Amino acid sequence: MDVGGVMGTIVKNVSIVTGQEEAPFIRHGYFKFADGVIVSVAEGTPSPEEIDRVEVIDGKGKWVMPGMINTHGHLGMSLLRGHSDDLPLQSWLSEKMWPFEGKMDREAVHHARQLAMAEMIKSGTTTFLEMYHLYMDDLAEAVVEQGPRAVLMRSMIGLCSESEQREKLKEAVTFATTWNGDGNGRITTMMAPHAPYTCPPSFIEMIVDEADRIDLPLHTHMAETQREVEEHRKTYGVHPLVHFEQLGFLKDRHWLLAHCVHLGEEELDILEQHPCVHVSHNPMSNLKLGSGIANVQSMLERGINICLGTDSVASNNHLDLVEEMRIAALLQKGAVLDPTAVPAETAIAMATKNGAKALRLPQVGTIEAGKRADFIMIDPQCLHLQPHEHVMSHLVYALKGSDVQDVFVEGAPLMLNKELKTFDEEKLQFEANAHYQRICEKLK
Amino acid sequence: MDVGGVMGTIVKNVSIVTGQEEAPFIRHGYFKFADGVIVSVAEGTPSPEEIDRVEVIDGKGKWVMPGMINTHGHLGMSLLRGHSDDLPLQSWLSEKMWPFEGKMDREAVHHARQLAMAEMIKSGTTTFLEMYHLYMDDLAEAVVEQGPRAVLMRSMIGLCSESEQREKLKEAVTFATTWNGDGNGRITTMMAPHAPYTCPPSFIEMIVDEADRIDLPLHTHMAETQREVEEHRKTYGVHPLVHFEQLGFLKDRHWLLAHCVHLGEEELDILEQHPCVHVSHNPMSNLKLGSGIANVQSMLERGINICLGTDSVASNNHLDLVEEMRIAALLQKGAVLDPTAVPAETAIAMATKNGAKALRLPQVGTIEAGKRADFIMIDPQCLHLQPHEHVMSHLVYALKGSDVQDVFVEGAPLMLNKELKTFDEEKLQFEANAHYQRICEKLK
Known part of the structure; x- marks a missing residue:
């Protein structure tokens, strides 16, 4: 300065x-x-x-x-804090999350993200990742103006016709190439198939090809719940990560995989063999949704790069990486009955430089x-x-x-x-409540 | 007022x-x-x-x-925050905790407790339990003067001669009867054999008899680690809780058992059959020491009364029941893969009215x-x-x-x-650091 x-x-x-x-x-x-x-x-x-x-x-x-680095999130969902908790995953999604998201408009998404960015800065996060499908250009503009570092991507769900898939992909590529490097380099972009259970292999292949063409890393949800792994096995005969490897998606490509809760020895071996593949551990969201406890200790022993994410406030219910760092350290010690697991220095690395590596941000x-x-x-x-x-x-x-x-x-x-310095906290609070109430009215 | x-x-x-x-x-x-x-x-x-x-x-x-109710702690150890982490339990105890505690004097313990009481009030705890063996009268005086509600007990370790045991017991009884009901009822007292692994059955029997005589509830550590349970089985052939039942310690007596991490079906049955026996769940301390994850969901299903404790800052490393409440809820969902486990209302009850019941404080x-x-x-x-x-x-x-x-x-x-209003925060900070440094000097 x-x-x-x-x-x-x-x-x-x-x-x-x-x-x-x-x-x-x-x-x-x-x-x-x-x-x-x-x-x-x-x-x-x-x-x-x-x-x-x-x-x-x-x-x-x-x-x-x-500054801490939040490597997995959906800021656009931030009005959903406390909207629903303590429900079985399917009812939570189909009865609570999706109906609300279906009513969200541009204004609501904008104010959700304003709240989220400010909350993250308040608790020491300087870089965040946003994986979402709505109004990404608005967010990029806000990031340029309001100063944080951000890794942005238009998330794609492929449960639709091929022409719709192509439309989404075009939108994602346009967004990624338009904004990559903007804000004096504070904005970078990635390509993001939503998840193996929402994207057929043919669609992921299209996305991977485009990511290669424009030289961008990739982000997706991976093995968050037992159920999605079981269903993938039923459909394709293998674990989704094994499937990714078999299809050639992983080789020499920079991937950031969110969650990775349900990996066995075979899948851990695959991660070990692919140093370009990174893991975003989201311990509090994984606990809250009843997804489980990722085997972080095994990943660390294999030299896999692990960083931290909050996921959205709908499943956390906050965006405070300080707590995520603490719980990453405590949870692993308790899960493997070893107080030496994830020592303090490792937890700090997960919240900072490991995140930088996972997001391909060597500058922070x-x-x-x-x-x-x-x-x-x-x-x-x-x-x-x-x-x-x-x-x-x-x-x-x-x-x-x-x-x-x-x-x-x-x-x-x-x-x-x-x-x-770049957000009006009182206004953020007012707007968040006003737009939350407005969307709730629409739901009635 | x-x-x-x-x-x-x-x-x-x-x-x-x-x-x-x-x-x-x-x-x-x-x-x-x-x-x-x-x-x-x-x-x-x-x-x-x-x-x-x-x-x-x-x-x-x-x-x-x-006001929240912290049902397990050792305030006297509060200078030990961060003194040692991420070590195997035995080295942590024998190389770090015990040498430091061995050098603590009256002044150090006093300032440790001042810090702890203030930290708890700051984060919303109005009632705390103190189980410790040093300078309990000083603490009781401070509680009377500074206003919190407290359940106090002179903890007893029985790995000593019978005459020393009798001396400790006399001290514990004198303390308990002197202070019970003081501070307009804000102070109550309990009797506290430290743990089955530090108190032979004959000593616990002496303590239980005295507790009956003066009509006080009892508090002890129970099944915190796998190792202590295994060693108890080796020595006595049974799990320590089964042993307690066989020896007649539980029947119609009000017990608060801290931790209860390693209980099987038989031990859970015993808790279910003894509604006078309560459990203080200390999730963050249990994680940090690599002790494990208590089966809270099973306890709740059986109607066992569960409340929350922080344990000391040496193993936590804070005294904030808000986080303990959150982690109690999240951890259980993740451990049993069920997002409906420990819903918000239950977690709040654990931090408040369940604690009141467990401490025999019907007035709060x-x-x-x-x-x-x-x-x-x-x-x-x-x-x-x-x-x-x-x-x-x-x-x-x-x-x-x-x-x-x-x-x-x-x-x-x-x-x-x-x-x-009743603590000088700046002075507390100064004294905590001064006395910590002083004891560290003595250790050199």
Whole structure:
């Protein structure tokens, strides 16, 4: 950030969770960024020469970590928070989710996403993924204007005629090629067949071919529930992931697979053999929908890259990656009866640099010279973070999303002292309720 | 609360999660309390006559629920937050926990507990249980002075000579009889053999006899880890709970058993047959230590009373019952692959009225005429609670502990607008760090 003759910004007096291999944590240090890029990260205090003609932010003991990366979501559904819980999956979908979504219009989707983006920034997420089928251009415009980093894709369900499939695919390609790299590179795009159970293999093949042609990574839902795996086996004789491999969809292609709850040894082997395939673990959504507990420990042992996602508020019911990070660590320890499973450092990596890798965003995920300045600051002056000695532990096991105080993307402040800079929080609340009530009226 | 000539207090313009069977939720209502007791709860707005000569608190749309009840903890260990994580249980205990505890002195334990009590009030807990062996009188004095409701007990480990056992028992009885009912009834006491694996049957029998004599309920750890159950079987041939039953410890006695992670059908049958035996479920601590996932769904189906506990910050690492309530609900759905397991209402009951029953505190746990005025108020004006229609759902699936704004115990405010009234937050933070560093120095 250049402010009137100043060349860049130094943040001093902070503890830094860098995410770097060599020096993952600096207890007392500072870092400099200019034009949206981190220039240097160091221990100690900057010299008088270093702070000459530079904007200086005194962190006063705050903790800095890379902005978190939410690798699976459907922001357009955010008015559905609490609309329905505690129901069997099929009734939940067919009686509650789909009827509401069927009544949603452009305005409702817009305000749902405004709420979601703001909620994510508030709890320290700087990059999010949106996989949805409605009004994607509106979202891309909002991202350009309001400052977060986003990976966007027009999700495609193929349970329709081939001409309709082609229409959707054309829309997805147009969206992806139009917006990729926009917002000074803050927007990137992917291609997204919705899921193996909603897209016949012929349609996925068309999508994969287009992704190759325009050189984009792919995202899909994979093995979220036992039932979808069983039905795939009934129809095709194999697990959907095995099917993907047999059909040649995985080879040398960058895939991000959301959920991966129900994988056996054969499927884990496939992931291990395909380092271009990444997993978005969504522990709280998987629990809430009764889908199950993904075998994260086995994936880690095989060197599979795992990152974190919230899924939508309809099945979570929040977009707070701090909790997702905590539950990813706790849940695995309890599931495999091993307190050493998913240690704090691993959980932090899953919420940051693993996500960057999974979204093909080498420019973010760590606090490191040359990376874009996407970072968050946490004020440890609260009771539940005392004694405040153990920063890495507290970030995973004790932090609340509400402890995040400042959020920067490309060096630009999106939140300072818990106040959003590019969203009007009061208006967001009003609009979310107004549009939720309006759609509920339409349902009557 | 009587304020200069006024007769009681009315809280109006609030949504009320009453916890009552008949009317569990009032969307827009008010309630009155006087002399620490709830006088009336009603829908709508109070009439001019009702608010005459009464202090009126305008809730302005806040949500009211019964104060939460933390039914298992060791506040004295609160300086140990983040001191050690991600280690095998035995190294964690013998290399990290016990050496630190061995160096703790009266001052350190006092400040640990001050931190813990304040942290619990901040996140909406009005009643806590303390099971610990050090400086219990100090804690009782602090509770009398600083206002929360507490169930206190001098925990006893019996791996020592019989004369030492008798000494501990005498101390526990003296503490329990001295303080029971103090603080205008805010303090009650229990008798607490630490665990079947640390107390030989002969010692537990002595404790049980004393509990009968002074008419107090009992608390112990039960079947927290697979290993302790296996070792009990090796020594005594049976599961520790079966052993308790065979020895006649359970019959017609009020027990609260912490954890109960490793129970089979036989042990669940025993719980079902003993309605005086209650279970304190500590999901996050059980996950973090790699102990496992308690079979809560089976317990609920059998009508066993289950409440919630955090355990200590050494194994959690926070004292926030909001998260415990959420994880209790989510974890069970995921563990039994059923999204209908532990619905929101059940999770709220576990955090409130089930806890009251388990601690033999019929005077709290619901917002209801005749109960003590222990309640909390939540401001829904935050992004992660929008749309704000679905109050019960949001309390379990979206709330953060930091959303709690006001906390009352016996009608006295312990927190107003997020500001603690009987603790100095800045001093607590300073002391916690100073004493943590001091004990660490002693360890060197």
